[in-house]
């Protein structure tokens with residue numbers, strides 16, 4: 634057996650002490666259960682508990698995924714922000730369906746959110762942009778996200794120019810920055826159990842109300 638395979642087999646996926654998921658008393662709205670689990674992840678000290686995997690599909694059906702941070706859950710859904718000229722935004726322009734995956738290992742929990750992503754109002758995108766730290770705003774102004782780069786120096790020079798732009802004009806907004814909301818039609822909560830009696834509770838939107846039921850783990 635290779636050393637790597639041996640190492641991988643020896644790693645436990647979850648700690649011994651896990652919360653018990655009282656699924657029968659789960660709230661009617663998946664967003665409420667999600668907010669509770671996210672708060673517990675924050676309280677448990679899970680690093681970057683707001684980090685999530687966003688999966689999209691390219692026009693030819695190839696699937697791509699990357700990590701983003703969750704910005705909010707509002708009346709539309711699970712909100713993230715990115716550039717309009719990024720590959721993910723192009724994917725969503727061609728096929729709005731997306732999936733978000735959260736994993737909070739210390740609690741043995743995974744949440745999967747699926748639905749169509751819709752671009753937020755311009756005012757929301759501008760508000761989100763201006764709430765970002767100065768260096769993040771500057772990085773956005775650099776642009777070219779995901780395009781080939783010839784050297785780190787080229788990027789650093791462009792970033793330096795963008796930092797001075799932001800310093801000179803702190804209220805300047807990048808019109809290419811947008812928020813998006815994944816309007817969930819399915820949300821699945823997965824709770825690990827030490828004795829492998831894992832629980833999966835799936836919410837499905839039927840018309841305007843959510844139905845929920847267990848899935849075989």
Ligand SMILES: Cc1cc2nc3c(=O)[nH]c(=O)nc-3n(C[C@H](O)[C@H](O)[C@H](O)COP(=O)(O)O)c2cc1C
Pocket residue numbers: 681684697698699700701702713714715716719720721722778779
């Ligand atoms: C922890 C973490 C958080 C990130 N948050 C964001 C984000 O909120 N928005 C964003 O555009 N990219 C974010 N990124 C970078 C993306 O993962 C990705 O590299 C970038 O958006 C380009 O993706 P694309 O080529 O699929 O469009 C984050 C990366 C990490 C590791």
